[in-house]
Amino acid sequence: xHRLIAxxxxxxxGSFSSSDGFxxxxxxxEVLRAGGHVGLMRHARAPGSNDPPSFQLGDCSTQRNLSDxxxxxxxxxxxxxxxxxxxxxxLVSSQWCRCRETAELLNLGSVEELPSLNSLVSYPRDRGxxxxxxxxxxxxxxxxEPLLLVTHQINIGALIDAYPDEGEIVVVQxxxxxxxxxxxxxxxxxxxx
Numbered sequence: 001x002h003r004l005i006a007x008x009x010x011x012x013x014g015s016f017s018s019s020d021g022f023x024x025x026x027x028x029x030e031v032l033r034a035g036g037h038v039g040l041m042r043h044a045r046a047p048g049s050n051d052p053p054s055f056q057l058g059d060c061s062t063q064r065n066l067s068d069x070x071x072x073x074x075x076x077x078x079x080x081x082x083x084x085x086x087x088x089x090x091l092v093s094s095q096w097c098r099c100r101e102t103a104e105l106l107n108l109g110s111v112e113e114l115p116s117l118n119s120l121v122s123y124p125r126d127r128g129x130x131x132x133x134x135x136x137x138x139x140x141x142x143x144x145e146p147l148l149l150v151t152h153q154i155n156i157g158a159l160i161d162a163y164p165d166e167g168e169i170v171v172v173q174x175x176x177x178x179x180x181x182x183x184x185x186x187x188x189x190x191x192x193x
Contacts, residue, residue, distance in 0.1 A: 029084040039148040043102040045070030060097035076189040078106035093150040103150040117151040131158040135178035
């Protein structure tokens with residue numbers, strides 16, 4: 001436990017923009033493996049912005065989807081996480097195809113869906129309630145095992161006021177009031193273009 005506290009303190013004091021990303025990633029991966037934390041992952045590379053006007057939740061042909069590079073990025077992130085000992089991660093995803101496909105291509109286990117992780121762009125009136133629902137859901141979970149949520153940049157921004165790149169994982173620690181303290185960001189694989 002003292003080692004975990006020391007790691008978290010070092011991460012909070014250190015610079016997250018360090019050029020030595022590998023050492024930072026190792027420490028963050030250890031924090032995530034130890035439990036009590038959650039990984040918030042933005043889906044892998046999906047060119048463009050927003051979804052077409054014909055968007056339908058259950059029909060991937062109507063959505064903005066992962067590129068071939070995004071699929072490769074998701075596979076490489078999964079390999080990176082497995083090599084780091086995170087093969088037993090609990091994966092929970094938005095119902096959007098680009099998030100589900102990212103989660104599936106990580107190849108870390110079965111994927112659960114959580115509607116409150118769906119893109120807030122499509123639910124502007126429900127943004128506050130969906131964000132609060134995600135916070136409540138996190139507080140109800142057993143965090144003794146690693147938990148990775150695959151969602152959208154706008155959802156992560158609403159939760160923690162940070163806007164990760166495609167494929168980035170923000171490691172957070174939940175507080176009793178539902179707020180999420182940012183511990184750091186894992187930038188495992190640069191998004192292919």
